[in-house]
Amino acid sequence: MRVLLADDHALFRAGLATLLKAWGLDVVSQAGTGEEAIARARELHPDLIFMDINMPNLNGLEATRAIKAESPDVKVVILTVSDDEQDLFEAIKSGAEGYLLKNLREEEFAALVSRIQHGEPVMSPGLAKRLLHEFARLRAEPHRLEEEVGLTDREHQVLDQVARGATNKEIAAALYISQNTVNYHMKNILSKLHLRNRAQVVAWALEHGFARKQGG
Amino acid sequence: MPPKRILLLSNRSLLASGVQRLLEKEEGIELFTAATGDGNAPAKVRQWSPEVIVLDSGDPSMGEGMVTRLLEQFPGARVVAVGLEQEGINVYRMQRLVQTTPSELLAAIYGKGAPSARRRPRKGGDVRTGDTGGATMGQ
Numbered sequence: 001m002r003v004l005l006a007d008d009h010a011l012f013r014a015g016l017a018t019l020l021k022a023w024g025l026d027v028v029s030q031a032g033t034g035e036e037a038i039a040r041a042r043e044l045h046p047d048l049i050f051m052d053i054n055m056p057n058l059n060g061l062e063a064t065r066a067i068k069a070e071s072p073d074v075k076v077v078i079l080t081v082s083d084d085e086q087d088l089f090e091a092i093k094s095g096a097e098g099y100l101l102k103n104l105r106e107e108e109f110a111a112l113v114s115r116i117q118h119g120e121p122v123m124s125p126g127l128a129k130r131l132l133h134e135f136a137r138l139r140a141e142p143h144r145l146e147e148e149v150g151l152t153d154r155e156h157q158v159l160d161q162v163a164r165g166a167t168n169k170e171i172a173a174a175l176y177i178s179q180n181t182v183n184y185h186m187k188n189i190l191s192k193l194h195l196r197n198r199a200q201v202v203a204w205a206l207e208h209g210f211a212r213k214q215g216g
Numbered sequence: 217m218p219p220k221r222i223l224l225l226s227n228r229s230l231l232a233s234g235v236q237r238l239l240e241k242e243e244g245i246e247l248f249t250a251a252t253g254d255g256n257a258p259a260k261v262r263q264w265s266p267e268v269i270v271l272d273s274g275d276p277s278m279g280e281g282m283v284t285r286l287l288e289q290f291p292g293a294r295v296v297a298v299g300l301e302q303e304g305i306n307v308y309r310m311q312r313l314v315q316t317t318p319s320e321l322l323a324a325i326y327g328k329g330a331p332s333a334r335r336r337p338r339k340g341g342d343v344r345t346g347d348t349g350g351a352t353m354g355q
Contacts, residue, residue, distance in 0.1 A: 009315035015234015081300050106233040
């Protein structure tokens with residue numbers, strides 16, 4: 001398996017390279033920034049990239065998104081000190097095939113590398129549970145969030161339509177209200193959610209389970 | 217110049233294991249590796265009589281108390297701690313390296329400015345690693 005290492009911690013990266021080579025993997029290159037990682041990935045088309053998150057000149061999550069957009073078949077496994085849930089969720093959303101913490105023991109890491117080689121996604125113990133919790137929370141919580149944010153029933157209905165991709169004209173037809181009224185509701189929604197534009201509203205609505213729950 | 221006696225106190229973290237593999241390849245270093253976590257680090261230092269002790273500052277068993285004990289009991293030894301995180305303990309006389317490179321680690325091990333802080337091609341001499349105990353190497 002041809003591996004690219006992307007990490008700005010040179011000692012950690014060099015040590016990791018030596019470990020992986022000892023286990024028979026082919027470490028084809030190393031990168032110290034997100035930009036370098038993208039360039040090396042483009043040039044060398046590795047099978048697997050171990051990607052740190054916090055790097056100068058483009059972080060690992062942004063680099064992951066760029067690499068997966070160009071070469072979706074390249075496996076990216078995040079290898080980071082961060083157990084921040086937001087980083088974990090962003091990594092999964094960016095297309096990473098795994099999320100590992102650097103505090104793994106050598107033996108644990110060796111077993112995980114073997115699973116990666118067999119095509120399995122990998123996560124440090126405890127993180128998979130957090131991911132499942134968050135997914136369950138997103139599905140269960142739209143109503144609770146609306147109470148916190150103060151969305152009305154009608155605004156909730158508008159958000160549901162927006163999440164499904166409906167235009168204001170389509171929303172008006174679906175809800176038997178005028179387009180002006182839809183505009184009015186959208187303005188209030190933007191204000192209550194502190195968002196700037198429709199695209200952000202769509203993203204927020206999808207993130208908070210709209211469109212999904214009625215669809216089953 | 218005789219090789220520098222280095223004891224790596226390792227909890228087999230990725231960082232410590234990587235550092236072990238890197239130091240094993242270095243000419244000019246006689247590397248011993250001992251496991252941490254059993255509270256017996258001082259006994260291992262006594263056993264191997266290193267000039268430099270290298271440890272992972274993220275190792276929970278290598279907190280301020282233990283490091284201070286090592287420095288007090290072995291005043292002739294230097295302690296170099298490598299770490300991944302910015303936060304962490306800083307103990308007087310312990311050199312703490314964060315976000316470091318292999319050559320910076322070697323420079324810390326050999327002592328700043330030492331000309332031997334470089335990698336040389338292996339001449340076939342082995343670097344010993346001893347983590348299963350064995351005869352004391354002598355003072």
